[in-house]
Amino acid sequence: MSTSLELQHTVGKTASLSGTSLHTGEKVSLRLHPAPVDHGIKFKRKDLPDEPTIDARIDNLKMVERATTIGEGSIRVHTVEHVLAALSAMDVDNAVVEMDANEPPIGDGSAQPYVDLIKKAGVIAQEEARKFFDVREPMHVESKTGALLVLLPCETFRVSCTQAGPNNRFAQFLSMEITPATFEREIAPARTFVYYEDVRPLMEKNLIKGGSLENAIVVRGEAVLSKEPLRFADEFVRHKILDIVGDLALAGRRIRGHVVAVKPGHAANAELARALAREQTRRSAMSGSHAIPIGDAGLDTGEVMKILPHRFPFLMVDRVIGFEGEYKITAVKCVTINEPFFQGHFPGHPVMPGVMQVEAMAQVASLLLFKLTKTTSRIGYFMSADGVKFRKPVFPGDTMFIHAELTRSRGERMAKTKCYCVVNDAVVSEGELMFTFLDK
Numbered sequence: 505m506s507t508s509l510e511l512q513h514t515v516g517k518t519a520s521l522s523g524t525s526l527h528t529g530e531k532v533s534l535r536l537h538p539a540p541v542d543h544g545i546k547f548k549r550k551d552l553p554d555e556p557t558i559d560a561r562i563d564n565l566k567m568v569e570r571a572t573t574i575g576e577g578s579i580r581v582h583t584v585e586h587v588l589a590a591l592s593a594m595d596v597d598n599a600v601v602e603m604d605a606n607e608p609p610i611g612d613g614s615a616q617p618y619v620d621l622i623k624k625a626g627v628i629a630q631e632e633a634r635k636f637f638d639v640r641e642p643m644h645v646e647s648k649t650g651a652l653l654v655l656l657p658c659e660t661f662r663v664s665c666t667q668a669g670p671n672n673r674f675a676q677f678l679s680m681e682i683t684p685a686t687f688e689r690e691i692a693p694a695r696t697f698v699y700y701e702d703v704r705p706l707m708e709k710n711l712i713k714g715g716s717l718e719n720a721i722v723v724r725g726e727a728v729l730s731k732e733p734l735r736f737a738d739e740f741v742r743h744k745i746l747d748i749v750g751d752l753a754l755a756g757r758r759i760r761g762h763v764v765a766v767k768p769g770h771a772a773n774a775e776l777a778r779a780l781a782r783e784q785t786r787r788s789a790m791s792g793s794h795a796i797p798i799g800d801a802g803l804d805t806g807e808v809m810k811i812l813p814h815r816f817p818f819l820m821v822d823r824v825i826g827f828e829g830e831y832k833i834t835a836v837k838c839v840t841i842n843e844p845f846f847q848g849h850f851p852g853h854p855v856m857p858g859v860m861q862v863e864a865m866a867q868v869a870s871l872l873l874f875k876l877t878k879t880t881s882r883i884g885y886f887m888s889a890d891g892v893k894f895r896k897p898v899f900p901g902d903t904m905f906i907h908a909e910l911t912r913s914r915g916e917r918m919a920k921t922k923c924y925c926v927v928n929d930a931v932v933s934e935g936e937l938m939f940t941f942l943d944k
């Protein structure tokens with residue numbers, strides 16, 4: 505394992521690329537810009553009013569059919585996986601991908617044009633350590649379509665992939681460590697391939713106006729149709745690895761682990777990225793549970809009560825353990841039998857009501873928003889809760905760690921947070937909470 509501290513990287517200067525978009529067939533130009541540390545990869549729609557940006561993260565995943573689509577609100581960016589694969593594999597942690605359309609140029613259907621673009625822009629080190637996801641125990645996802653992805657502990661990022669077409673035609677296997685050098689040489693040139701029976705209906709509906717043998721290999725029966733000969737005898741499995749690297753980049757951290765993939769696709773890749781992000785959040789929520797600091801690192805009860813108007817029995821935060829940057833907070837609540845709600849919920853069988861857990865999430869998220877806006881003149885109102893799940897019961901005596909992360913904010917008007925409650929290393933509840941800000 506590399507013991508030296510690895511730094512985050514961005515591109516050295518702006519570089520641009522233009523081409524055709526796959527779905528609309530229109531001309532699109534893409535500009536890759538440097539970005540500060542901890543920025544991540546964001547797509548910017550230069551063609552829309554206010555030029556909105558979309559974070560390339562799994563929370564923003566919208567569609568996984570044929571290509572990976574991310575979005576926020578009604579704004580979409582399609583087919584992000586090849587550019588993300590190139591950025592991630594070529595060591596770029598932070599960048600803005602600005603486009604004047606809703607998808608990047610398809611190029612030749614490979615990641616080669618993006619690798620060339622990144623090399624043109626240059627890659628430079630920044631002054632902050634890179635964040636990794638270290639696989640500690642095996643994880644896996646499986647889909648109904650037969651895709652299986654297993655993630656195993658490994659000191660480097662490795663992908664072993666088995667690809668097989670209909671009736672197991674074109675079965676191919678390849679295993680390799682992904683580094684900038686191996687990616688550029690072995691993976692980036694591998695082009696998209698499609699089965700004729702899959703694309704015919706799309707061609708008939710005119711949904712892939714920019715699609716042609718210039719930017720994809722078409723497999724029809726045993727025949728392989730493409731503009732130029734295959735670049736590798738096993739080009740298909742190489743492209744599958746390319747897509748895995750791109751989709752897993754949505755997890756938001758560099759992976760130290762070995763991905764073993766059987767018949768992977770965007771849906772399964774994205775599901776693994778989601779599992780990684782969830783596990784990372786759980787870990788962040790747990791870290792620091794051994795020592796509960798006060799002072800600068802966190803907020804004690806008195807400080808919490810200076811910010812939150814809530815009082816017993818409605819104050820659901822004992823102490824803030826810490827903040828991670830501007831966007832993450834972890835707090836703790838010791839759940840005791842003295843909580844008034846246990847008397848009625850339920851007599852003889854005390855279980856913490858789920859709504860009280862959501863209330864705890866909302867209070868912790870408010871503390872984060874307070875730190876972010878640094879103002880007491882405006883107050884955040886809890887507007888909505890989405891995707892709330894109660895996974896395990898919370899009992900008297902449990903110590904509940906409440907974790908909130910800002911996932912989106914629109915100026916001073918709106919903020920969205922992803923929240924988790926964790927007891928004994930397990931997520932007991934989660935939800936996405938939205939707030940609006942109003943003058944007091």
Ligand SMILES: [Zn+2]
Nearest residue numbers: 585586696747
């Ligand atoms: Zn692809």
